[in-house]
Amino acid sequence: MAREVQGTKDSDAKVDRRKFLTGVAIAGAAGAVAPNAANATVTADKRLPAALPPTTQTIAAETGTPEEGPNRIGGKAGSDYMVDVIKTLDIKYLPANCASSYRGIHESLINYGGNKMPEFLTCTHEESSVGMSHGYFKATGKLLLNLVHGTVGLQHATMAIYNAWCDRVPVIVMGGNDLDAAHRPPGVPTFHSAQDINAIVRDYTKWDDTPVSLQHFGQSFVRAYKIAMTPPYGPVMISLDAGLQQEAIRAGEEKLYIPKYNPSSPPQGDTGAVKEAARLLANAERPVIVVDRAARTENGMRLLVQLAEALQARVVDMGGRMNFPKTHYLSAGVAVVPGADVIIGMELSDFWGVVNGYVDNGEHGGIGVNRTKIKAGTKLISINSSELLTKSNYQDFQRFQSVDVSMPADAEATLPALIEAVKAAIPNDRKAAIDKRGEAAKKAKADGRERQLQLATLAWDASPISTARLVMETWDAIKGEDWSLVSQSGNVSGWPQRLWPMEKYHHWLGGSGGYGVGYGAPASVGAALGNRDLGRFSVSIQSDGDLMYAPGVFWTAAKHKVPLLAVMHNNRGYHQELMHVQRMASFRNRDSNTANDLGPIGTSIMNPDIEFHKLAESMGWWAKGPIKDPAELGPAIKQAMAAVKSGQPALVNVWTQPR
């Protein structure tokens, strides 16, 4: 489809928009090897910015009759083909905030595509939509697609994309962009366009592309899906040109095809390294397994249990995922790390932090105290696929930790070989000692459980309500369900992990990854959407600060009938930051200025207190609060449960102790 060049009435001055883009791409490539020749081509024909003259086929396509019936664009829309591509990839939902830069594909999705696979979910903020995809994947193992405005919408989405990156979660983000500066509408569309929209997220996406033809889109989308879904998972980005979406597929153009997706195998550890790791573990006196995102699936949990039981080794779950049953006698806390003689870390986001201690006391010129927690000679083994995904700018890989055996590989994929190698490597004369280790672990587990229960009694009847009470009243309400704790924003001192019988993969979905506050609410809604379809009951512990970033996601939950029980941990402050400012004041021998709030100026969310129950109610939720008396909490949660079971999201606003 030719388009008249703005500002001239010269009927010869027509430029095919998509061929223009292709030409720019080719010119760019040519420029890399022969800049003078490329420039000469551009100079030769000022009306056509493409480096190459149109072929006979192109001219025929430009002047030929469209195959499809009469419509304004003269044929089937390019974005209809895009929908055909998307529909091959089992993408159930598309959470998005609408934007003109993707109006072409938006229309195709809901009309040509019938608003199914994917179904468009109306969101009020791009950070919420990507956060929803983040939570959905962790509940279901299925990727979602997000559409955003290429500039302003993507700017809103960036923190959520960063969280997905740090949390190794696949998401496809497509940003609408009107690349053709000479032909895009003036005004807002130009403010909302850029040369390279993907640049803003390139440091924390696995891959990005800017398709310049429909076939290029077909390849890029399938490639994007494949890259995102190959461990280590991660977000990917596609810039979606407005012209490609809006213009028609031309008669005579090369026949468009959709590449078939076949999943890639996850990378496994090298055989030699697996054998060496097994030898060290099998001969260890006190082996410890530390895991963070080791289990990608329920099967990953089963494999970890097999490894732990083969070694009778204690397992420390750092909580990036539900890796190991909390009720298993080998489940342990970080206190077992210093006693280890061999430690295997799997998909750790911070191996240094596991084996070193850091005290933020202002000493050593302000860097605090850093010292090792492990004995000299302790052998360290690492299986971590993130080593295959390291970038330079953002430093989520943490401090460098030397290890004895390093496998840049996917832990879950490596576990079957490691288990077999460990079983083969255990000397017969060590089997009795290994069994004895298990008996000691059983006793320690029972003692630890008793200790945790007694600690939970502290401040049990206090107001504001203790986090232990909050968590156990919630547990009492959900214990009969096939429950899933979809998010735990803020910090409730880990009480669910300490006291709830977490045994299934979906019992705990992990945190945000990048600690970008504002993850909890959208990830909860996304995960609850996935759990709804799987027949599970979703519960979140929702903090106040997190919810205030983008509360509009509550409306999305009500609009799309997502059942979620949100029990608020409303401590009325940005508590982490509150303590940081107090710490600085103490180091500097100054009283902290609270200006009649509880925390230092700038850290409290009070005066006025936010009525979160009213906020939720205004967006279609069942809600109750503020609950300050612990005796009222249980009944309120049970009422909320009834609402959720009827299909409505529900919130209980609870005033809580700080942690």
Add this chain to the structure above:
Amino acid sequence: MEIMRYQMFRVALAVLAAGAILGHAPAQAAGDAAKGKTAFTHYGCWQCHGFEGQGSPATSNGKVLAPDPLPWETFSSFIRTSNTGMPPFSEKMLPNADLEDIHAYLSSIGKPKDHKSIPLLSQ
């Protein structure tokens, strides 16, 4: 040098604690518990330790202030000179009289129930 100083401090703390146990120092300050409750909030102690000194693994390394707080000498010495994760509070920031009240408040907090007597914690 700093690490050595840290270790010496730990030794000093241990000596203080031992002294208290052996009866060489008063176990409790003569403060006012009601005033201490207010001071506990005013000086930000609640931030890491909770309003009843229950503590948290996330903010107080699991340390529980109450019931049974440290003996007064150990407690006050630690507050003034801490170089652990807890920042020190000088007398300029937290006068002795207020610190005594805080200690009295923590001492006034009763023992919790046995968890077996709480239905939610006996399952």
